[in-house]
Amino acid sequence: MTAPPPDPRPTTIAVLVGRPAEHTAPSGRLVRTAFRKHVVDGPVVVGETNLDGDEQADLRVHGGPDKAVLAYSAEHSARWAELEPALAEPGAFGENLHVAGLTEADVCIGDRWAVGSALFEVSQPRQPCWKVDDRWGRDDLVDRIESTGHAGWYLRVVQVGTVRAGDAWALVDRPHPRWTVAEAFDVMHHRRDDLAAARALDDLPELAPSWRRSLAKRVLRLSAGDLADEDQTDRRAGPVG
Template sequence: MTMRIASIQVALPREHGDAGAAEPMGRPWTTAFYKEPVEGPVWLGLTNLDGDRQGDPEHHGGPDKAVMCYAAAHYPVWREELGRDLPHGGFGENFTVEGADESGVCIGDVWAVGEARVQVSQPRIPCWKIARRWGMKDLSARVQRTRRTGWYLRVLHEGHVVAGDEIVLLERPHPGWTVRRASDVLYTRPHSVDDVRALASVAALAPGLATVLARYFAQAEAPPDEPRLVGPNAGAA
C-alpha cells in the first residue's frame, strides 16, 4: 500500500481548560497538543512545521522530534474502543500517515515527502498529555500497552509538504528495528539487557534516547548496591 500524508496538523502553545473545573484534568493548562489541520503547503524546517511549537520544549521537540507521526489506521480502532469521534491530530501528531504503522516503519527509514527529506528517529513515548487531552486517565497507558504510540522524524532536508503528499521510502538502514520492536524493548518487563544494548546501538536512533538506554544497561551490569534507573525510558519523554 502506498504511504501518504492523510493530513497535517499544527498548533502553538495556548491555555486550555476551565479554572472552575471540579476535576484536575479539566483545569487550565498550557499545551500545543490541540493540533488543527493545515490546508495547502506548509514549510517543514529542521525543528518544526511552520505554525507548530511545543508547550514543553524541555521534553518535546528538537531536531530528533521535529515531526510526530501517527497511523491513520489506528483511528477507527480507537473510535470503536473508546466510543469517541477522535479526529486526525487527536493524538498530538503532525502527520497522520496512511499505509504505515509501527509494525512496518523502521528506525532510520529515510522518506521523501514533498520537497523534504526526513528520517524516523524513535518511537513516540506516550506522556500524560494524551490522557488529559481527552479526559481519560488511563489513555496514555493504553497507548503504551497497545503499542499504538506513533513515531518521530528528524528533518534531513527542509521543504514544503502538503496533505496528500506521497511518502517514498528512500533508505532502510535498520530493517530489523521496527518502531514496534523498539517500543517492545522499552516497555516489556523485565527488560532484557541484551535487547536494550542492541537498541541503544542502532545508529539512527535519537541520541537522547540512546544515552538513556546506555545508562540503563550500564547500571544493570553494575554491582547490586549501586543506584539504578527505574527503566530505560526514564527521562526520555
C-alpha cells in the same frame, strides 16, 4: 473509461500544526500545551525543527531536531473509534502528519522517507505522556498506548521542503530493518530487563540521543544486576501542582 487503481503507497491524510495555549485540567492544574492541532489546507513549509505554524510548549521534553515532526497512523483509527469516536480524528494524538498505509511495524529507526519535497529520518517512537490523558480528560490512554504500541513516531528533517495532504511516502533508505518502531517501543516499555536488546538498540546512531541516554543507563543498571524498574512517574502523571 476505467478508473486508475488506487495508489498503494503510504499517504499523508492530513497535515496539522498548533501553538501553545493554556487551559485548566480536570485536576485544577494550569497546563500550557500545543497538543491540540488543527488541520492545514495546502502546502506547509517544513523547517529544520518544525512545520511552519507549529510549536512545542515544553522544550525540555518536546521539539528540537530529533522531534521535529510527529507522525501517527490512520490505521489505528477504527480501534480508537470503538473507545471514543473523536479519538479516530486526525490530530487526536497531537500528531503533525496523519498517515495511511503505515504503522509502527512498517517503519524502522533510521528510515529515510521522502514526503512532498521534504526528506525525513525516523528518530524514535513517541513515548506517550500525561498530556494525552489531559487532552481527553481520561486516565487510561497512556496505558492503552503502551499496551498496544500505537504510539506514533518522531521524524527529524534531513531536507527542508513542503508537505501537504495527499503526499505519498517513498522509502529512500533503511539501514536497520530489524529495528522497527514497534520493536524499539517494545524494548523500551515492555522488555525492560532485556540487556542484549537494550545494548543493540542503544548502538543505533540514528536513534534520538534522549533514548540512547536512557538505554545506556539501563545497560549499566542491568549489567550490575539491578532489576529495579525505571521511574516513569513524571512522564505518566506529570508535574505535581
